[in-house]
Amino acid sequence: MPRLVIDDREIEVPEGTKVIDAAGRLGIMIPRFCYHEALGAVGACRMCAVKFLQGPFKGVQMSCMVDAKDGMVVSTTDAEAVAFRKWVIEWLMKNHPHDCPVCDEGGHCLLQDETVSSDHSRRRFLGSKRTYRDQYLGPYVQHEMNRCIHCYRCSRFYREYAGYRDLGAMQIADKVYFGRFRDGRLESPFSGNLVDLCPTGVYTDKTSRFKVRRWDLERAPSVCIGCSLGCNTVAGAQFRAVLRIEARTNPDVNGHFICDAGRFGYSYTNGGAGFRQRPREPMAAGAGIGREGALERAFGALEEVARKYGPESVAALGSDRNSVETQCALKKMCAAKGYLPPVFFLDPAARRKTCEAVARLDERIAFSRSELESADFVIIAGADPLNEAAMSALALRQAFRKGGRIVVIDPRPVSMPFDFEHIPVVPEAIPRIFGMIVANSIPGEGGGLDANAGKFLRKLDRRSEDATLQSRIEDLAAGLAAAKRPAIVCGTGIVDETTPAFAADCALLLYRAGKRAGVFYVLPGANSYSSAVLSENDGRTFADILEAMEGGSVRALVVVENDLFRNFPDTRRLEEALARLELLIVIDYLPTGLENRASVFFPSSTAFETGSTFINQEGRAQFAHPVHAGGVPILGGSPEHVFRPDVPGGGQKPAWSILHGLETGLSGSGGISAEEIIASHPAFGAIAPLRYPVDGVRVIPVQSKEEFTSQSVSGGEPAPPRGLRLLLVDWMFGTGEISAYSDTLLESIPEPVLTMHSADAERAGLLDGQEVALRLEGGTVEVRLRVTEKMAEGVILLPRHQNLRWQKIRGFPALIDPERIAAL
């Protein structure tokens, strides 16, 4: 651990720390352009010059290129270093346009800050400025090359860090140009990070362009609820509209970056482009009723139903989109009133898979996203990282860059920005194959393991009947045997019910075998962890409630932030069951269509408008601060000139507060206290000391109660199913509940396709690119066919696409007779 002195202050840093970071630890911000913690040092910009007074180096050196060493004495304020940096700035400003007053980066521009701090203000150079032609880079990123100072951060992130190949540096010397081969949208789904990374205004956020100055934004730390990873963001709002999302650094969760779906998918909270899509006022039977009226009507009706049919005739449905506060308030309301306990899952299989995964996460084996980055062998079992949790694909890319080997065992044609091995098999075969890889990586009968682990190991299959597969497994097992930090990434979408627990047991087995092994689950939604925790002892799902609605024993339903018609696989059955209800109360901030069917509808606040806690897939509770108060945005039009005491369109309240009203009949700001949240489940006790864990706190136990209890998967190859198994899959763009209402994402949404293996397509006489009709139990879906060899035979893949009425499947799992797919 080298000790050095920087600006007369001593610090001890780990071996290999650059001087620029050592200074950062002392709170000294050495100016820099090209250096970035995630991208490493290249020494291109010459801005971080400091003077080394004593030690192995002497004189002015680049602090990003020098490792901290014992005995170094460094001055960042030495006259020679200050003059050096001033010349660098003057030379960079030679070509930089003086457009700060109209530049979107103005006010949060590193170049602007460092120019001012270097005291350069007078132009001595008499030549003209170099100019470029800008490119169209798609709907999200605005290009303005004249501002470029050639730090190479963009191409380093885009190509090296993220692994996409359509943006780079062209030309030479003072003509160097960062851009694409020709105009066109950036292919990378991480392109928005260029906006954060660029130290000046070459890449700016097109969705918020010319709308707001950075210093005018109301900003607050927030959490993305687009998928289960819970990436940390900074949300910025002005004039009652959320206008910009930036990545917030959290080394355990998202590092420095976020994906484009999370960055640009915010317009749902504003009500879309015209601000009109979001329901903003309480309604009864589709007509405005006012906050007090709605509460009175809903409270009275609930009491009435409970009195007539008993309180257990009232059921409640939450979702993964609810905050922890909302879920706890819903649970509390149901308990206090004697209603049926709330359910958070639509189908039993999804509940069991999520609960199994959540029950197994503990301090020993739960890997965070940053631990995934340093894994040296990764088995991805039934997960499609880029589509189900995009930032995990970026973590896996870092594992790959460090020499990690990655194998994907999944039926889908998984694609990620790095090389990996793919074993495409049907979902039921996934655990057996990765079990074989794990078993073969542990020599002999596992001597040295404890009894449970040894017993689990002996139950695993070691040999496949398929000789090619067997040699592949042995090769992979040899790789795993040599690995020190292996990871298992396990999905909860298409996999069989026993797979998540099995993945945890395999990780635990590797852990017991002396490896720093871990499991990284991908869960269905932002708050799935909390949904699972709160329903761990209650096996019911919405499927049971639906039956009770049909049977007449449930007469009233409270739906809290659940886009039922999007999520439920049988639209007709749902419609009929809802029609039988005497009372439907809906609480939501999205225009799901339920608001018009509801007896009483309450608009709720989004995570930008109320403090909310979400627990991500590795069990980390994170608090999203409210950014603004909400209401109809006044951008792009003249605000109403009407005197009123309240905010126009500000009828929303936090869902937990509405639920408190439904419980007590009292309006006002009452809600749920931290103590009540903690009382809802012992796991939430970890949140207590912090109350508002902005940087996140893990709520997982030290040691899970269950280990090596997953069902064994021996017994030979599973028999191939008759017919094709229909798997509903998620895409990064086009299948998300929230993204469907964010029109900022519209241009990213690809056309829905039914994907099929080429051998299956050949047997069915179908061709790639054909329009086909897929006859489901509940009707026909017309969709284009995509044929590929990079997937498993025996399955067909249909995205939960917002432009596809797939809700005709009736139930899961769906087996499709190939004859039910016909060319149009």
Next chain:
Amino acid sequence: MLPEDLKHRLEAMIIDSETSREKAVDVMFAIQDRFGWMSDERMEEAAGLLRMTPLELDEIATFYDFIYRSPVGKYVIHVCDSVMCMMEGHERVIDHICARTNVTLGGTSPDGLFSLLPVCCIGYCDRAPAMMINKRVYGKLTIEKIDRILDKLIREDGFHPSE
């Protein structure tokens, strides 16, 4: 579309190499020898053969002075503008060629015969000022010598580009 024969030749060239991208410059030179310059379409086709993205190939193409990304004349005159040639008066060379052939630096003469481009050092420092025309190098340039060279090219008894 690249002609079949050229495409086969390029494919054979690429197959022989350990990694396809190491042949990027050779492939572009081969295409340029046939067509004179690298159009966007030819860049895309060459990138496909090399299993690179067009951008990755363009990064290489635009780095080098001798790969032309816009149309050039039959003879491309590269006048060296590095230090030695600068000291020996490369500007006089450029001015004379401009006047003589009616081109501007970076441009092509109206008859399509000459393009004039600067180049940073062609290794002829001992014979500065120097220039290069279609891969042939000329040193110790004087006005008379330049005239002789240009006259020869204008009379079309000059050399073939592939000479």
